[in-house]
Amino acid sequence: MTTVIAFILMFGLLVFVHEWGHLIFAKRAGMLAREFAIGFGPKIFAFTRNETLYTIRLLPIGGYVRVAGEDPEIIELKPGHHIGLEFNSEGKVSRIIVNNKSKHPHARVIEVERADLDHQLVIEGYEVDENEKLYFDVDPKALFVMDEKETQIAPYDRQFASKSVPQRAMQLFAGPLMNFVLAIVLFTILGFIQGVPADQAVLGEIQKNTPAEQAGLHAGDKVVAIDNEPVDSWEEFTTIVRDHPDEQMALTVERNGQTQEIDVTPASITDQGQKFGQVGVARAFDDSFFKKITFGFTQTYDWGKMILTNLGKLVTGQFSLDMLSGPVGIYDATDKVVQTGFTNFMMWTAILSINLGIVNLLPLPALDGGRLLFVGVEGIRGKPVDPQKEGIVHFIGFALLMLLMLVVTWNDIQRLFL
Structure with a gap:
């Protein structure tokens, strides 16, 4: 039940922030926002305020803001009516x-x-x-x-098409932008709650009954070399440890201004059929106020860069569709993260928010990036693309995205139950 509640809150927050960005900039531009929806399908809850219908819908697979003029108007009065x-x-x-x-x-x-x-x-x-x-x-x-x-x-001056290219582009970009802002806020809060993870290989908490405790490692020790090979970062330290299960290694550490060598043998841990080493130490945290303030921006940039790199690998064939996750896979991952604590859940939410923002900016039909592409083409050509042709492209793109979601969800189910 805890995971269900956490997943609903996380999903609701990510979609709400994204669609709220679209809504606010639509209203600022003078567009008539007909509906603000969380989810798709039948309505569960609805109310109207300031011209906009706010709804929560049954299927938790996204959300939307329906702006006048984006679709053909609902009712047309013809002669003889x-x-x-x-x-x-x-x-x-x-x-x-x-x-x-x-x-x-x-x-x-x-x-x-x-x-x-x-x-x-x-x-x-x-x-x-x-x-x-x-x-x-x-x-x-x-x-x-x-x-x-x-x-x-919806008079023409309240419709999407009546606004300038910059206004329409900003309204479309605002959704992903708010996802990046949410990630920055969450990471910044995390920085103030737990401090900022140290860049260097400085040891934090030493776990009980682990190779690190048995070898005599202390919190605050700085690992500067392993087997006489320099270690410059925490990531480098953990990578070496993971790659050498059950192999004794000599750690050169700095403690109280002095250097000493400590032998430690990483325990062998098996995960999904693969063995990796673990010594039982946590990462140290930096309490610098400046680093806490900038932590949200640096983490959002680093995770965004990593996500873009992986998307590039997907395009070049280095990643397969089997490595993608849909709602089922995200729920399963959320279940595991929730069990590790609230701060990890916050970090997971921030990472998913960055991912949502980046994916929506991809130049694919039906996504914000695809629609931004058409607005950009209009800005270059000086005239809009035929609305009917654009509508067909977005409809086909949406159908293909739904098909992709079905395939990914089926893969998630197979991984869980087969």
């Missing part, structure tokens, strides 16, 4: 009753001749069985009412 009109105190149309007009006895029923709800905000038509042409000004926030469900109209 019979609609009901209700008016505000200024005499402008405030509600357009598309059907079930009998449920709105005070609505004024007309037959539409022409309607422009994008630019002029006007409806022209005739009352039923009358010949006098009527003109009605429409409020910019008027509502369509269809099957008793209200949907706000």
Whole structure:
């Protein structure tokens, strides 16, 4: 149950921060954000505030912000339609009753001749069985009412396409950007909670009944060489230890300003059929205030660089699809991380946030990066790509991404149960 709660909170935070970035910059640019959704599929919870419908949906596989103009508008008034009109105190149309007009006895029923709800905000038509042409000004926030469900109209100046290239690019980039900001914040908090991991091979806590304790190693010892080969970093020290299980090695350490040599034999640990060495020491931490402040930025950069390197290996064939993880694999990894403590869970959340930000910036259809690519092409060409063609590309891309997710999820299940 602890893992389930942790996974839901982690997933909700990552998606919320990402979509919140899209939402905030859409509103700042004057776009009409119709819906802010966490998850896909049927609605579990919903409420409306400041023009936007906020929903939590059943399937935890992402989220979205639906901005007016990104998809074809929901309702189009055509000549010959019979609609009901209700008016505000200024005499402008405030509600357009598309059907079930009998449920709105005070609505004024007309037959539409022409309607422009994008630019002029006007409806022209005739009352039923009358010949006098009527003109009605429409409020910019008027509502369509269809099957008793209200949907706000979206004049062109509230639509995605009406905004400048920089505004649209920023709205698309804001989601991944907020994921990077979240990672920076989480790593910074970690730096203040536990300190910053030392870059050099300085030993922290010595675990009980381990080769390190038996050999006489102390917390604060700095390993400067192994078997007379210089050691410059913690990563180099741990790599050498892991590669030499059950092999005695001579550690040259600095303690209280003096150098001494200590022999230690790493214990052999088996994981997934492979043996590796372990001596039983934790990494030391640096309490420098400056390093704590910069820790969030340096860790976000380092992990981002590592993720990009691995993505490059995937493209060149050095990684296979079997090495990717979907929701099932991430849940299983989260279960293992949760058991190791809250700080490791925070670090795992930060790493996943960086990963989400980078993956969404890839120039693939249906992802933020793919849509940014089309906006960039428009900026270069000076005119937008045909919306229908762009829509087809994104639809195909989304279908392929869903197929990839199914394949990855199936691989995750096989790894867990087969």
